[in-house]
Structures are given as C-alpha cells and as structure tokens.
Amino acid sequence: MFKFQIFNKKGSSIDQIGIQDIRSGIVKINNYKYFTIIQTSSINFQLKNESEQDNVIDIYEGFLNSLNFPIQILIRTREMDIDDYLGSINQKIKKEKNSIYLQNLKEYKNFVLELVSQNKILSKFFYVIIPIELDQGQEFNLVKKQLELRIELIQKNLKKLNIISFPLDSLAIIDLFYSFYNPIKAKIQPIILDQFNIQDTPISKKEKLNEDQRNSR
DSSP states (O other): OEEGGGOOOTTOHHHHHTOOEEETTEEEOSSSEEEEEEEEOOOOGGGSOHHHHHHHHHHHHHHHHHOSSOOEEEEEEEEOOOHHHHHHHHHHHHHOOOHHHHHHHHHHHHHHHHHHHHSOOEEEEEEEEEEEEOOTTOOHHHHHHHHHHHHHHHHHHHHHTTOOEEEOOHHHHHHHHHHHHOHHHHHHSOOOGGGSOOOOOOOTTHHHHHHHHHHHO
8 A cells, every 4th residue: 555645745746646545556536536547558550451440440439338437548658768778788798709799789789879869769658547436435345346347347348459458556556657747757766666565466467568569569
C-alpha cells in the first residue's frame, strides 16, 4: 500500500492529481471512486489489407459495445532514453576482440549518436484506465474483485485483436504519474521499489509486451 499523504508540499503534483491511496495496483481518488490501469501492446493497422482492417474494426466495435462500464484509452508518446542502450554497446566494444566486429560496433554506435542528435527517438505507450464507483461502506476487497472482473473482460476482448495486455502494479502506476508530472526529473532520478512500502508481485508479461511492441513497429 502506498499513501500519498506523505507529500504535503503545497501545489505539488500530488495535490493536482488528487490521489488518496494506491494499493495492489488500484488507485483511490476519493472515498468511493477507484481505478486501475492496464498497459497494452499495439497493432500495425495501416499495414493490414482492407479485409483485415474491417475485421479489426468489427472486433473493436463489438468490444466497446460489450462493456457496461466506462473506460478511458490513453496513448502516450515519450522520448526514449537510449543511455543504457549506448552503455551496452560500449561494453560490447570493450570486450570485442575481432577487429572486423569491433569496427562494425563503432560504426553502429556513431550511427546511433548521429541519429539521436538529429531526431528525437519517440515511443508510444498504450493504456486502458478502468474506473469503478461503489456505494458507501463497501470494502476494498469488493473493489478489487470487481475491478479484476473488468480487467479479465477487457483482456479477453483485446486478445481477440492479438493485443497483449497486463495490469500495472502499484509501482508502475506511481512511476507513470511521476513521469507525467516530472518528466525531466524522471529521467535522472527514476523511482525505485525500495522507496515505497509496496509488496506487489512483479508482472512477468512486461518483457513479452515490450518485445511485442518492438516487433510491431
């Protein structure tokens, strides 16, 4: 569980967001309103032929019509930080003994550096926000159970579109808001798990989703 009440700086991003609590990947925004977030992969709609596009549209329309609760779809574009990637290339350069491979690595590194100096490297991230509002007096376990049912329904429909999805844990949600409201600071001072009292289980599908996103571009 993570409570935002520990932030008391006037005018902070926490005040603007209005979040009261985050627990088990569920955000509490007031006494009776909650939401959770799932991240999804994407599909190359423009690369599909007309018949495939029509099929995607039909499935997506059926998905929306099957919902009896509201959702919000968020598409976020972020500038990619390639420092770690360049660091891995430097490590390979240091270890490479073959002169031909070494030259190729150096040329590739120079190509990447030139590319990022002339263009911003952007990546898109896709989210579905799932809200719920309960009556007064209902317990958190009921909130969690009903949101899990909604997540299951959405994931089932997204799977028909060959879209991979997974619910964000508490740390991932905190990091998402942190990067929204502190984009520069988030690059140089990322959030780490040890800073918070969170026992969420890491999501094992994250690596699979990241791989799918790279392959879909």
